[in-house]
Amino acid sequence: MVEDPLCNPNKPLKISFEEITSAAYKIRSGVLNTPCILVLLILEVSYVKFNRDGHLFKEGFFYNKREGNFKERGARYAMLMLNEEQKQKGVVAASLGNHALAVCYHGYHLGIPVTVVMPIMAPIMKIQKCRELHANVIMEGKDMNEAKKIAVALANERGWTYINGYDNPQIIAGQGTIGLEILEQVQDIDAVVVPTGGGGLLAGVAVAIKTLNPSIKVIGVESERCASYAKAVENQKPVLTTIEGTLADGLAVPMIGYNAWETSRNLVDKMVIVKEKWIAVAILRFIENEKCVVEGAGACGLAAILAGQLEEFKGKRVVLILSGGNIDTTILGRCLERGLAADGRLIKCKVTVSDRPGGISELCKLIGSIGVSIKDVKVVCETRDYIHSLELRDLLFSRYKKVRLDTIPSKPAITSTTD
Template identity: 40%
Template sequence: MITSADIAHAVDVLAPVMRRTPIVASRALSEACGHEVWLKCENLQRTGSFKPRGAYMRIQGLTQEQRDRGVVAASAGNHAQGVAWSATTLGIRSRVYMPIGASLPKISATRAYGAEVVLDGTIIDESLLAAQAYADETGATLIHPFDHEDIVTGQATVGVEIMAQMPDVGTVLVPLGGGGLLAGIAAAIKSQRPEVRIIGVQAADAAAWPISLQAGRPVRAESMSTMADGIAVAMPGAVPYRYVSELVDEVVTVSEDEISRALLLVLERAKLVVEPAGATAVAALMARGDLDLRGDVSAVLSGGNIDPLLLTHVATHGLRAAGRYLTVSVTVPDRPGGLADLLALLRDVGASVVDVIHSRVAGELRLGDVQVTVSVETRGPDHQQTVRAALAEAGYLDPAHE
């Protein structure tokens, strides 16, 4: 296990090159859960996530012979950028294998930070195999995204900063994928403040940790299907597992709807852009009323690297999940004023029209009818029911299906 001295050394090594990311209060979350909540903004770290902390710590410890052979990594985004930036900063050649379906902004950013990018494999596990093969062939050092003591030590500096910025912190919630960030934060905080509760948060549709902790060893999850690609790790790392199993108080999961709602809240109320993985700790605070929270709460926003197109999609998903976006299909008479009557009704009930699709050939329409699919902004679930009731009363919807 890493020691307090190891973590203190990491603080000294990283201080000249890493940002001490801010911690900001969230009134909305504080009111929702009854505790003072502060957001630790690792989305504002260099390269847009916490990853350079561990990557730099690992790479700077290489021997000169290892540096001359370069480094290699596999990642869908954040680790790729962290390795590229760290290696370039240290004057070391880097190659990063990324899945063929990786987002274009993350590929471009990784190249911009100085790495040679190779697209190989459809999932990250296949990219990791390609990276390992390259390391075996060339002697380059494989920089694993989470399964190494140096990586955990680097991520531990986030915990050191939380304790310095929040002397009265009582609970820390951390997004959980491979486990490097959670392991590091737990190691740093528990060594100084063992009474602080540490909670890991996974996406329910990519949750390898609950079954692993139950089995007493890392276990591969059967499926990975989540928008939170930054924490979609099929199998926990052996190194992080030791720390998480011994030091972390609880691991919980959140749904896709809950993640999208959290991302939307952080965007609207905190004015911060985060990726789905980075919003999971907030999602747990919003959705899990059974959490055992103690004292002031810190929720870590682990990253902010999100494709603008995905941000639009997730924001819309979050609006829908929060009852603020409604789409209905209705049939109206194909005559002058038919559509205008529908839009007037929506106006009268306070629904703001976002989009209208007007079709004369959809489904099994009768001659003289038109199908209209309309999307509207609403003020929440109660307002949605009001809109639906008004549509049903006017004969646009069948009350039996409302």
């Protein structure tokens, strides 16, 4: 097995505050500062009520629209630190999408050839964006663990520089610049909530925050379906974790990075694991309340609040890092439906009505009488005979654009009459 040369489990590196300030200086010409926006979040979800001032650090979302995520900070810094020979030969990365997008974008603008290995589960939108940025995209590996092995092997075979998306020391330092920007913009912070996948963002932000103000709580948050940091805490070291399908695909990393763990393990005050339903509700809340599309990974901080897992910060000043907004439109639609269902606003029911004509009409009128909208209807109809069924078919097609009839048998065309 080929290992990442910069991520040695026996000699992990601890990233310093000085490295983060160096990254902030070097990337300043290519990465825009992200405004930290003050909002009053008034959230009511079933029995959960959480009223407090909060800041949404919309990282890369409204202001760095080219990739729609925070990863460009570390990617640019790592690529700027390459020597001329490394820049000429090119780089390779393994990513589900966000790190790949960042490397592809800055590689294109810095004139550095880029290859990205993306697991077959990577979102289609992110794959297409990488190709639009003229990168060589390789679709291999069932998950990030396999994609990473392929990328490291390619780096060794072809002389490319492998850039780990969450554990490269320069990647961690670059992500830590977010912590500097937060403290520059927001006063009297009580806590910063950080989405956690491979641990690079959490480690960099934790170093920046704790160095400048140790009293601020640093809280990591991850999905129950990819809780690799919590597993590391349990075992006191990074361990391989089973990853399941999750709305927070940007966090689906099977093992915390060795450098990220060494850097952050004594700086993180709390690790929160959120259920998928709350991630869906959080995505819905951002769209409805803030007119802001956030992917599952970025919504995890709000999900923890909605689930009542940060009750100790009621009435306090909390910064949520919205780490990305790259979400496929089809997935977004499903997320919204799941969010509505989890929020108790999308109900599926079965009702037995009278089989006489008008029974369904009465049900629809009853539901509409209290202002409820019917999203979908499944009707089982009884007709006199086959010709009568065809009459029903023709009537439905004449009134509605989308009709599906499952049980009319295939027979030669018969002219329907009203007799």
